[in-house]
Amino acid sequence: MSFKTTIEPFRIKMVEPLRMSTEAERIKYLEKAWYNPFLLSSSEVLIDMLTDSGTSAMSNRQWAAIMMRDESYAGASSWERFEEAVHRVTGMPYILPTHQGRAAERILYNYLGGPGKVFISNTHFDTTRANIEYTGAKAVDLPCQEAADEDSDVPFKGNLDLDKLEQAIHEYGVSNIAGVILTVTNNSGGGQPVSMANARAVADICSRENILFILDMCRLAENSYFVRHKEPGMEQYSYLEIGRAMCDLADACVMSAKKDALVNMGGFLTLRHGDMANACTSMLIITEGFTTYGGLAGRDMEAIAVGLEEGFDPDYLHYRISSTAYLGNKIRALGIPVLYPIGGHAVYVDAHRLYPTSLCISTPANRWCANFFSSAACDP
Ligand SMILES: Cc1ncc(COP(=O)(O)O)c(C=O)c1O
Structure with a gap:
């Protein structure tokens, strides 16, 4: 991978003056x-430089889409465009729009968590850990060993330690493990990517043990970039194909759209199984909003639909x-x-x-x- 910089592949049409200071x-x-x-x-x-979250400038296509918004309470066309865009990336049948990533986490981990339950992750992001621990469950981080060396040039330091995962399943007991969460890229682990091989191995262990495999896909597009350029055999696939293949391994995905969907606010939860979707949808309606807007205005859903496409450009x-x-x-x-x-x-x-x-x-x-x-x- 080249470490030269490159020109911006966009034209800047608007400026916001800064207040200069000494x-x-x-x-x-x-x-x-x-x-x-x-x-x-x-x-x-x-x-x-406080955070990457929700700080992207939106594109001309996103602003144009915002003007096409439909703010109908139920069945808005903005929802249809949002649902189609999320489905294209994740392939998941059940899609729940939320106002931020942590709202998706609250719904999912409230349903799955509770005292005695254990979640295992490459590294829990702080809102993920907080939502899990708030239910009385335990959040266990199992980053790969290579992650401990800050200076080594190892490509996938975001990976989950597979041996330790097997040990943890044995130690806590399979019936107590409420889910294994892969966060891509691993934010609290330094934005380090997760390889497709690691995601597949985690998914295999989860399916063998009948444990839910959850993907925190905040930076799925960026992770796909690293997979394509650093993982042997992956260069023939597009970024979207790689991202989709990773989602195909999961039972559920959570996303803060403030990251790779390139918007200032929004998120979603996607689910593969109808029973979980029913329970989570009830919680969505009680705490966020009706199923076809959840925590989002029509204009937000339009911007996310376009951003999810442009984020993979x-x-x-x-x-x-x-x-x-x-x-x-x-x-x-x-x-x-x-x-x-x-x-x-x-x-x-x-x-x-x-x-x-x-x-x-x-x-x-x-x-x-x-x-x-x-x-x-x-x-x-
Ligand atoms: C990996 C990860 N998960 C979850 C979240 C929470 O998302 P939000 O800030 O939209 O609530 C973030 C936000 O930074 C994140 O980086």
């Missing part, structure tokens, strides 16, 4: 916010991954410790290695302290 002003803002970027006002931030994905790698490799060359190889949606700076521990101030958001580029964990 270095002295920014130091003052940071002091006032206890060095916690979550406490800053956005007008105080010149270059915002080869030129876009190449630009996206190579510009992230360009930034990461440049700052690594300057001696800043980053998680390597550079992942998809972010460059993860190792705050512990970059700063003395005394700078890790204990605030409710201290996981994010000393964070320049993304969610480098910091446990003082």
Whole structure:
């Protein structure tokens, strides 16, 4: 994979002026916010690197689709376009629109979780873990061993450790395992990709043991890019084919559309089995909205339908991954410790290695302290 940057495969039609600030002003803002970027006002931030979530600019086709929205309570044409787009990517028969990824998680893990239940994942994202633990269930992270070495150039550090998965099934007992969750890319594991071979092996173990296999597909398109370019034998497939093949392995998918669907708000839950779909749909209606809009306005569903297609565009994905790698490799060359190889949606700076521990101030958001580029964990 090339680490050169590339020109943007789009034309910028609109600009939003930024409020310029001096270095002295920014130091003052940071002091006032206890060095916690979550406490800053956005007008105080010149270059915002807080998160990748919901921060994409939308395309001309997305804005045009928004104008075609149908806000009917039931059976809106916007729902039909959304459902068709989600079905094309996931192949799943049951599709539940939610206002964010965590709403899809709440519905699914409330249904599957509860005291005594165990979920196993390559790494639970924080909202995933919170939704699981809130039900009284246990969330167990089993990242592959290669993930522990931040500097090695191993291509699929997002993988789940298969030996440890077998051990965990034995240890907790198959009837207590409520699901195995693969998050692609592995966000809390540094945006590292998961190989198709690993996803297939996890799915095989789950099907052998009759355990549900759940895909958190937030960054499915980016993950497909890595699979196609780094996994032998996969270069002949399109990004969409790879993404779809991964979904085909799963019993359920959750997605925050604020990621690879390139919108500012939205999410969904997709299910393969009718009994689960019935139970989750009742919960959707009680907590989000009617089945054909859930937590979304018609205009949101239109933007997601287009974004899900554009998120798999080869030129876009190449630009996206190579510009992230360009930034990461440049700052690594300057001696800043980053998680390597550079992942998809972010460059993860190792705050512990970059700063003395005394700078890790204990605030409710201290996981994010000393964070320049993304969610480098910091446990003082
Ligand atoms: C892997 C993963 N799962 C779930 C979520 C939760 O999605 P949302 O922020 O839309 O609620 C996120 C958000 O960052 C995520 O990255």
